[in-house]
Amino acid sequence: MKKVLSFVLVLVMAMSFVACNKTDANNDTPDVKSEGVMTYAEYMAAEMDSQVVIETYVQATQSWWDNKITVYTQDKDGAYFLYNMTCSEEDAAKLTLGTKIKVTGYKSEWAGEIEVTDATFEIVEGNYVAEPVDVTALLGTDALIDHQNQLVSFKGMTIEAIEYKNGEPGDDIYVTVSKDGNKYDFCVEVYLTGTDTDVYKAVQTLAAGDVVDIEGFLYWYEGVNTHITAVDAAE
Amino acid sequence: MKKLLCILLACICLLSLGGCHGSKGLQAFALPEVFDESKTYTISFWAKNDTNLTQVAIYEQTIEEFEKIYPNIRVNLRLYTDYGRIYNDVITNISTNTTPNVCITYPDHIATYLTGTNTVVPLDELLTDGRYGLGGSEVRFDAPTAEEIVPQFLSECYVNGSCYALPFMRSTEACYVNKTYVEKLGYTLPEVLTWDFVWEVSEAATAKDADGNYLVNGKKVMIPFIYKSTDNMMISMLRQKDAGYSTDDGEIQLFNDTTEVLLHTVAAHTGNGAFSTFKISGYPANFLNAGQCIFAIDSTAGATWMGSDAPLVDISEDALVDFETVVMPIPQFDTENPQMISQGPSVCVFNKSDAGEVLASWLFTQYLLTNSVQIAYSQTEGYVPVTLKAQNSAEYQDYLAREGEDNELYYEIKLQAAKLLLRNTENTFVTPVFNGSASLRDAAGQLVENVTKSVRRKETVDETYMEKLFGDITSLYRLDQVGSASASVGKADLGSLPTASVVLLVTLAAAWLLLGLSAVVGKIKKRRK
Numbered sequence: 123m124k125k126v127l128s129f130v131l132v133l134v135m136a137m138s139f140v141a142c143n144k145t146d147a148n149n150d151t152p153d154v155k156s157e158g159v160m161t162y163a164e165y166m167a168a169e170m171d172s173q174v175v176i177e178t179y180v181q182a183t184q185s186w187w188d189n190k191i192t193v194y195t196q197d198k199d200g201a202y203f204l205y206n207m208t209c210s211e212e213d214a215a216k217l218t219l220g221t222k223i224k225v226t227g228y229k230s231e232w233a234g235e236i237e238v239t240d241a242t243f244e245i246v247e248g249n250y251v252a253e254p255v256d257v258t259a260l261l262g263t264d265a266l267i268d269h270q271n272q273l274v275s276f277k278g279m280t281i282e283a284i285e286y287k288n289g290e291p292g293d294d295i296y297v298t299v300s301k302d303g304n305k306y307d308f309c310v311e312v313y314l315t316g317t318d319t320d321v322y323k324a325v326q327t328l329a330a331g332d333v334v335d336i337e338g339f340l341y342w343y344e345g346v347n348t349h350i351t352a353v354d355a356a357e
Numbered sequence: 358m359k360k361l362l363c364i365l366l367a368c369i370c371l372l373s374l375g376g377c378h379g380s381k382g383l384q385a386f387a388l389p390e391v392f393d394e395s396k397t398y399t400i401s402f403w404a405k406n407d408t409n410l411t412q413v414a415i416y417e418q419t420i421e422e423f424e425k426i427y428p429n430i431r432v433n434l435r436l437y438t439d440y441g442r443i444y445n446d447v448i449t450n451i452s453t454n455t456t457p458n459v460c461i462t463y464p465d466h467i468a469t470y471l472t473g474t475n476t477v478v479p480l481d482e483l484l485t486d487g488r489y490g491l492g493g494s495e496v497r498f499d500a501p502t503a504e505e506i507v508p509q510f511l512s513e514c515y516v517n518g519s520c521y522a523l524p525f526m527r528s529t530e531a532c533y534v535n536k537t538y539v540e541k542l543g544y545t546l547p548e549v550l551t552w553d554f555v556w557e558v559s560e561a562a563t564a565k566d567a568d569g570n571y572l573v574n575g576k577k578v579m580i581p582f583i584y585k586s587t588d589n590m591m592i593s594m595l596r597q598k599d600a601g602y603s604t605d606d607g608e609i610q611l612f613n614d615t616t617e618v619l620l621h622t623v624a625a626h627t628g629n630g631a632f633s634t635f636k637i638s639g640y641p642a643n644f645l646n647a648g649q650c651i652f653a654i655d656s657t658a659g660a661t662w663m664g665s666d667a668p669l670v671d672i673s674e675d676a677l678v679d680f681e682t683v684v685m686p687i688p689q690f691d692t693e694n695p696q697m698i699s700q701g702p703s704v705c706v707f708n709k710s711d712a713g714e715v716l717a718s719w720l721f722t723q724y725l726l727t728n729s730v731q732i733a734y735s736q737t738e739g740y741v742p743v744t745l746k747a748q749n750s751a752e753y754q755d756y757l758a759r760e761g762e763d764n765e766l767y768y769e770i771k772l773q774a775a776k777l778l779l780r781n782t783e784n785t786f787v788t789p790v791f792n793g794s795a796s797l798r799d800a801a802g803q804l805v806e807n808v809t810k811s812v813r814r815k816e817t818v819d820e821t822y823m824e825k826l827f828g829d830i831t832s833l834y835r836l837d838q839v840g841s842a843s844a845s846v847g848k849a850d851l852g853s854l855p856t857a858s859v860v861l862l863v864t865l866a867a868a869w870l871l872l873g874l875s876a877v878v879g880k881i882k883k884r885r886k
Binding site: 170171172173188228230231232233234240285287288289290292293343344345 | 406410414417435436438445637638639640643671672673676810813814815
């Protein structure tokens with residue numbers, strides 16, 4: 123009897139794991155929003171400075187500070203940048219890759235960056251990790267901004283200049299890249315990828331003329347200003 | 358039994374002494390007779406730059422030159438681009454006694470640092486010491502004397518009657534005006550800018566055509582008036598109105614009727630699209646240079662970012678618009694009595710257990726006031742040197758005379774900004790410094806930010822709103838815990854002792870009493886024998 127019971131329990135557990143997995147958004151199922159929660163399209167259509175309620179998935183966080191955290195998030199349809207969201211240090215530790223959160227805040231714009239400010243959040247069930255979208259072909263076009271804040275990739279970018287914000291390692295690294303004769307300002311944001319990260323170290327070794335593939339979040343500051351998260355020699 | 362009692366009492370005594378030692382902190386700094394040049398000192402210097410690599414280069418060159426003069430002192434530079442981060446890092450390091458040796462700071466911050474025991478070195482004695490003081494006989498470089506520091510700037514570094522810092526650079530705020538657009542709107546800039554004028558022109562600039570483009574620039578974006586530092590905005594307006602902010606001894610007066618009236622004015626113009634802030638919309642310089650702002654108020658230390666020909670620019674070249682920039686003092690309520698804030702970095706020296714190390718730090722601090730450092734650093738932005746020695750030097754006068762020669766070192770907007778402060782030094786003011794004054798400053802700015810945000814979010818801003826806002830801000834910045842008592846830094850009334858402390862003290866007293874009794878009884882017994 124005990125054996126049968128054990129077998130049934132194991133079976134139930136296995137089934138529940140499978141069921142859990144199905145709630146993840148890592149497959150092709152549509153991203154269904156809870157009641158009262160905006161779709162990405164509704165969020166984008168919302169008036170500036172209006173209150174927004176969204177459900178989204180953590181893709182990365184900047185360092186927690188003073189009960190606030192800045193989070194790069196994304197759902198299947200687009201990305202949401204949560205600037206200085208109210209968050210305890212304990213909760214910050216829970217904002218791991220893929221974590222689903224329900225966020226209430228205000229749609230704002232700062233220097234061209236669309237973001238959610240004065241936000242609060244709660245963790246809800248679900249998980250989704252975005253794959254980078256190759257937007258190389260969109261560089262210099264009006265369509266690029268449609269991918270604002272998403273995890274993106276650029277192929278075959280030429281390094282034009284590497285400059286430390288403070289003139290020496292320890293702070294942001296400003297990376298000027300070019301493609302087809304046009305220059306773009308990217309950045310290794312130290313609060314996102316600190317000095318001990320692979321990307322920080324890798325960018326330090328780059329020199330003008332190097333051709334690289336870049337991954338990062340399509341941040342905006344008076345124009346495209348990708349926050350680089352990975353860099354590799356171009357394939 | 359007696360032995361056991363003695364051991365127990367001895368243990369209690371030792372523990373209590375250890376406890377006393379822990380709460381005492383560092384010994385007060387005493388100036389050594391001689392600076393020991395046979396010993397090597399490594400000191401740390403936490404500095405702030407305005408995301409300006411020339412400033413970084415000057416810091417590095419300064420250190421290099423200083424180390425040549427004093428080969429036994431090594432200076433490690435740590436750079437910040439934000440005063441707030443320095444402040445937070447210092448606070449964190451006070452508890453572990455790992456503060457830097459020398460640190461760029463604001464007097465408001467020093468007031469908080471002083472809550473530690475002997476954390477920051479008072480400089481009164483060092484300023485005038487004949488050997489190692491400013492320009493002293495044993496100082497190996499041409500340092501200014503105390504009298505050669507601009508008195509007003511030096512006076513800003515006093516907290517509770519003692520000097521705790523030296524001024525390093527000074528700036529004020531300026532209104533960078535797109536004169537081209539002001540005139541296009543049919544106005545002529547007055548000699549002294551007034552708040553009424555700025556608001557009126559800003560309102561006029563909000564007019565749009567049928568397609569939603571602003572008439573003045575033909576674009577979809579126009580924020581006529583942007584203020585970078587809203588704490589300065591509120592503080593300056595209150596000062597000009599002679600309204601309450603705080604008393605010298607730390608009584609909070611910010612939440613008054615004048616503040617409320619000013620906030621309603623801000624709300625009204627925000628509602629019409631005439632006003633926004635850096636925190637809400639972005640850098641004033643970027644909007645100004647793109648022809649999307651008419652009145653951009655920012656520090657004179659941000660002048661290199663302002664204007665069509667600015668040497669430092671954050672927007673793409675094709676977004677730049679050609680216009681005439683005029684640098685003016687901030688708007689005034691009383692044109693006969695202009696008032697503007699004095700700001701800019703000061704330098705403080707942190708105390709250490711090794712007095713020689715502190716003296717090494719002091720020598721470096723003094724070096725930051727030499728002409729070569731003062732003139733070079735001031736030229737990086739619209740700063741002015743803090744010493745008369747530097748200001749009156751032929752080199753600096755020549756620099757001022759060459760305004761507009763190029764768009765780099767002699768960039769006209771930058772030089773006009775510096776001259777604005779030189780002309781108005783007597784019209785500058787600072788706010789009282791006390792433990793909590795940094796929070797009060799933040800609160801003043803937050804009032805403007807919250808009202809501006811609320812209006813943009815279509816919330817009702819009325820009497821009830823203001824009442825709640827004042828309460829929320831008081832609570833957020835714990836201003837109800839800041840008051841007259843905190844004015845005497847480190848001497849605040851901490852209330853009655855906790856029960857545990859009372860119990861410990863009673864135990865200690867009893868222990869000493871028992872020890873005494875034991876000794877007396879012992880002596881009596883000996884005599885009897």
